Amino acid sequence: MAVLVILESEAGQIRQASRSAVAAASKHGEIDVLIAGDEAAAQAAAKLPGVRTVLHAPGKEISEGLAEPLASLIVASATAYDHIVSASTAAGKNIMPRVAALLDVQIIPDVVAVVDSDTFVRPIYAGNALATVCSSDAKKVLTIRSTAFEPVPAEGGSAAIVPMPAAPASDASRIVSVTVAQSERPELDTARIVVSGGRGLKGSEAFHDVLEPLADRLGAAVGASRAAVDEGYAPNDLQVGQTGKIVAPELYLAVGISGAIQHLAGMKDSKIIVAINKDAEAPIFQVADYGLVGDLFEVIPQLTAAL
Amino acid sequence: MKILVPVKRVVDFNIKVRVKSDGTGAETAGLKMSMNPFDEIAVEEAVRLKEKGVATEVIAVSIGEPKAQDTLRTAMAMGADRGILITTETSPEPLAVAKLLQVIVGRENPDLIILGKQAIDDDMNATGQMLAGLLGRPQATFASKIEIADGRAEVSREIDGGVETISIALPAIVTADLRLNEPRYASLPNIMKAKKKPLETIDAASLPVDIKPRLTVVSVVEPSERKPGVKVASVAELVEKLRNEAKVI
Structure with missing residues (x-):
């Protein structure tokens, strides 16, 4: 065996x-x-x-x-x-x-x-x-x-x-280019803390200016919902969900993410989940250990400053 | 150029599936069924290639119970030219699906086969790669962009750290990821037209393929539920809880 x-x-x-x-x-x-x-x-x-x-x-x-x-x-x-x-x-x-x-x-x-x-x-x-x-x-x-x-x-x-012996050369498939994002942050799938942003961030600027400072204060990886990736707020390799990355960090902060089942599939085994969303009815609160209803553009800078 | 697009009928993506009380599987009776979302993207890409004059014919194929013909009609309403339905009594595993598709590929000789990267029911993410292996042809999985030129496909693929672009010789297999395109809604006239497009039905039992499952389902259970959480009133309270109660920061 x-x-x-x-x-x-x-x-x-x-x-x-x-x-x-x-x-x-x-x-x-x-x-x-x-x-x-x-x-x-x-x-x-x-x-x-x-x-x-x-x-x-x-x-x-x-x-x-x-x-x-x-x-x-x-x-x-x-x-x-x-x-x-x-x-x-x-x-x-x-x-x-x-x-x-x-x-x-x-x-x-x-x-x-x-x-x-x-x-x-x-x-x-x-x-x-x-x-x-x-x-x-x-x-x-x-x-x-x-x-x-x-x-x-x-x-x-x-x-x-x-x-091992070398593989025979073949032209059936070849690499044209590889674009890999360089980041000082920990890798998303193995980070101890993940800060993820969703559609609520409303643009890539907010990813940089609001979400990333919080992630850096926590030494966290940055993730995103499918909606945020589809809207171009964040690159595809940050997508957390059924068909993206599966993560299970000690702390997962879902910011402006409503919590579609496809997103929950990628993060619900996290040890502690925090949801910050202005919609008190958002499904993300059903899996969150701590929920804070509020405007992320006010809450996240406050949180970053408080850490 | 001929394109083959395999499509699967699955429980609609908006529905949260529950486990059967006897633990033998997921309860799917009476639920809304739709085309697997990734397969819709595959159909859309094939139809766009036809509209651009790159492809001449788009053939949709589905495998499963007779009702899968609804899924083929949807594919034809989106622009596929004809459909092939391989009927089976149970839902075959990806290896068996790939073997059945191999028979169709042998008959139709498509230059390109585009599949969704993953079915959202069994979440296997395997059929395209398995078909490519059986056919001994190049594969480009998780495609976010496809360009066809000079007998090759240049495909951008979503990988762990970013994006990789590869060039593969046709005939080849491509699996579609979310960012490849945004599928169209079929218009009513096209839905009507699709009803008249040819749809061939083949009984899987008549094909020389062993589709017996290799995996036996021992049990299907719901995952353990998370304990209900609490709402906090302020950032200060959140920080206090994370520090002193959860002890994660």
Whole structure:
């Protein structure tokens, strides 16, 4: 019994979501990890506690993370494993269903609990129901929701690194450009505190001038509702919800967010939820531990000053 | 250029689904059903490509109970030229859906297949990627922009830290994200016209595809409810509660 965990790295560090995937996988036996990236990424993977072997795919092409070569590489390595696991990140969601199809396996996405080696719990209907499903496939291909599993530490192990053969070059798919927002703030999906803004902010100026000072005072990540992203107040990668990022911080402040079920699906597992909205009837108050009815343009600067 | 758009009939996005009291699934009887919102975006994109003269034909395909033909009529009212309904007794899993679609792709040879990135009922986010894998074709998931030129699609994709643009060789599979477009409402004349567009029905049992589920649903339960919260009267009270009661700041 062995598990293969597909890791992602950023600037030579293993992403926290991937470390949560290792934690979820640790229930299934010996853990090997596969990482595409530079030598520093492989070294970081080798330090994860509990990892037996690092399968390292070096080279620029494979490190770009395109689904086709990476899925082929994972499938070629799959024989020795009963479970193939990644985090439910944008990359994991892109690649793992393709891997599952190539192995003739039904993928089990967004796992929030592991019952046994065949049985897993996952949310459906925007988190309004939790389904426990048992797989009859010989191999299981899973993505795990990182907020549901405490990540393993970044250090403590010393796994062997085994280089993987290079993927054959292909022109079927290639990267044209990548635009990644640079931010000094913590990452949205792993931040201890998240300050999210909705349609009530009325514009991107208020995101900068009203919401961000509060986030910076708290050392928080900034999030947004779908409405705010659709209106162009905030970039897409800040969207919290059923189809955006799933977050579960210790403190979630929902500012000017009405609380559509699709938004609640992305944040209702937060430990403490604060809602600030001028509409006392807004559904967000039903999930909030602390609600404050008021004009955010008055309340948020006061709150920022009071902290 | 031919575009295939698979569409799914799901519980309307405005409805909060409840769990059946016997824990076997979600209660969907009698609820308003609609086209999966991401599939509407996929149909809209395909129709726009036809209106721009890039595509010549848009074919909508749905898999499920006979009532899924309503969803196909909606797609045709938005501008799809014809519909294909594959009837099944139960709602198949994404792997089985991808295998059924593979048969249709073999028959129709579309240059582009656009799907919604995720169905809002099972939240699997898998069918497009699985179809691409089965067909051995390139994929561009979570698309916010599609440009077609010289036998390739240039697709902007929503990724964790921002946006990535990739170029994929056609034929290919694209899955639609929220920001790709804003779907149109079908006009009454177009709804009437859609009733006359061709709709072919195929029984899944007549196709050489094993659609037996791989996953058995053991139970479906409601998530634990949050404890009711309190309203605070002022910023000072909020700060006091966060510091001394919740101890999170």
